[in-house]
Amino acid sequence: MYTATKDLKLPTTITGSLPRPGWYTENLSGRPFRVAMAEKNYREQYLDAVSCLIRDQERAGLDIVTDGDNRFDTDVGGRSWVAYVVQRLAGFTGYETSRKHAGWGSSVPGEIMYEVLEARVLPQVTGKVGPGPLEYPQLWRSAQQMTAKHVKFGSISADCLESIIPNHHYQSRRELVLDLCEVMHAEFARLAGAGCTVFQVEEPWVHRFEHHKEDKEMTMEFYVDAFNRSxxxxxxxxxxxxxxxxxxxxxxxxxxxxxxxxxALEHMNALDVDVLTFECASTGGMDLEAIGKKITKPKVAIGVINHRGLQVERPEEVASLIRKALKYVPAERLCISTDCGFGREGMSRRHAFYKMVALTRGTNIVKKELGLPETHIPATESKFALADEE
Ligand SMILES: [Zn+2]
Structure with missing residues (x-):
């Protein structure tokens, strides 16, 4: 059902992760969140960091905010996105360098992806997977208490997890995916029960499967079905x-x-979701026409900000991509977001902040053209500028 985007045209948000404040030096290091929160320094740094990252998003004028994926540790290449879950679920033990999910250049020293995979040391599956202290409700409450805006809480999907983790227990990968779907579904349901209003599942394998056709054990239909079960x-x-x-x-x-x-678009349209996001900024929106034709059920959220570059987009660039999308997707079904998360070590908070402001400024340009009310962006108010004026 629609909550945060209900009745909103061109609602704005980001994918999820934000660069950590420099002073946030504590890590969960595999501990359950509530155990860490019993420790004075962690509690103070965690809550202060969530608060200031939400404040940054409010100053940027975003409609829907996130907790910045603040639970994730500072580690190499965003390892925590996977590790947070597998360090806590039953059925995982030990540690092993994951060679799965290898991308281009990943098998050759001297390539950045080689180092990323080298550092992706993860517990391996050594038994039937089962629940563990993911504590999504507690994490969501910590963020939602800070703001009157909807907090969009995000989690890795079960099928994406399977594609990355070392497995030494399950004979059948399908069986492992389905068991992970059940475990993750139970946690997602707890989050809904806690009152979370917007939830995002990240990177199902559906759109990528087209480009991994050598994988004969899986099918697109299986991935759609597994996701929908979860x-x-x-x-x-x-x-x-x-x-x-x-x-x-x-x-x-x-x-x-x-x-x-x-x-993959026909299969993506079969995903049982309210909003589907698409990477569009980095590609100049090359698939927008096809997306408009094939994605008929969920709303479409387009990325208008590139998470891979430090050059801050101009609001005019953002506006031009939104105009292109509006040729194929009506304003009441279009949401504005980033291509992916800003990560923890990839760019500075300053870059991420001005990229968020560019997102809302660009959206305002189009809102004005459409006769829609523009969004207030506190960061653009000149009366608060610090420079001398006399
Ligand atoms: Zn992403």
Whole structure:
């Protein structure tokens, strides 16, 4: 169901992660969140960091905010996005360097992706996977208490997890995906039960499978079915987003060149979600016409900000991409976001902040053209500028 984007034309948000403040030096290091929160320094730094990252998003004028994925540790290449879950679920033990999910250049020293994978040391599956202290409700509450805006909470998908983790227990990969779907579904349901209004599942394997056809054990239909099992019933309780992009380990694309969503769009339209996101800024919106034709059920969120570059987009560039999308998707079905998260080590808070402001300024240009009310962006108010004027 629609909550945050209900009745809004061109609502704005980001994917999720934000660069950590420099003074936020504590890490969970595998501890359950509530155990860490019993420790004075962690509690103070965590809550202060969530608060200031939400404040940054409010100053940028975003409609829907995130907790910045603040639970994730500072590690190499965004490892925590996966590690947070597998360090806590039952069925995982030990540690092993994951060679799975290898992208271009990943097998050759001297390539950044080689180092990213080298550092992706993860517990391996050594037994039947089961629940563990993911504590999504507690994490969401910590953020939602800070703001009157909807907090969009994000989590890695079950099928994406399977594509990365070392498995030494399951004979059948399908069985592992389905068991992970059940474990993750139970946590998603707890989050909905806690009152979370917007939830985003990240990077299902559907759009990428087209480009991994050598994988004979899986099919696109299996991935769609597995994803839908993992989110069953959620749309009756909250607004469900599904994020897709072409990769973000250390801000890198998995593939040498930009890929097209076109072959996967029919299957993506079968995902049981309210909003589907698409990487568009980095590709100049090359798939927008096909997206407009094939994505008929969920709303479409386009990325208008590139998470892989430090050059801050001009509001006019953002506006021009939104105008292009509006040729194929009506304003009441179009949401504005970033291509992916800003990550923790890839860019500075300053870059991420001005990219968020460019996102809302660009959206305002189009809103004005359409006769829609413009959004107030506190960061653009000149009366608060610090420079001398006399
Ligand atoms: Zn992404």
């Amino acid at each position: 989110v069953r019933g959620l749309r009756d309780r909250l607004e469900l987003w599904c994020h897709t992009c072409w990769g973000n380990p250390a801000q890198q694309r998995f593939y040498e060149a930009a890929k097209s969503y076109a072959p």
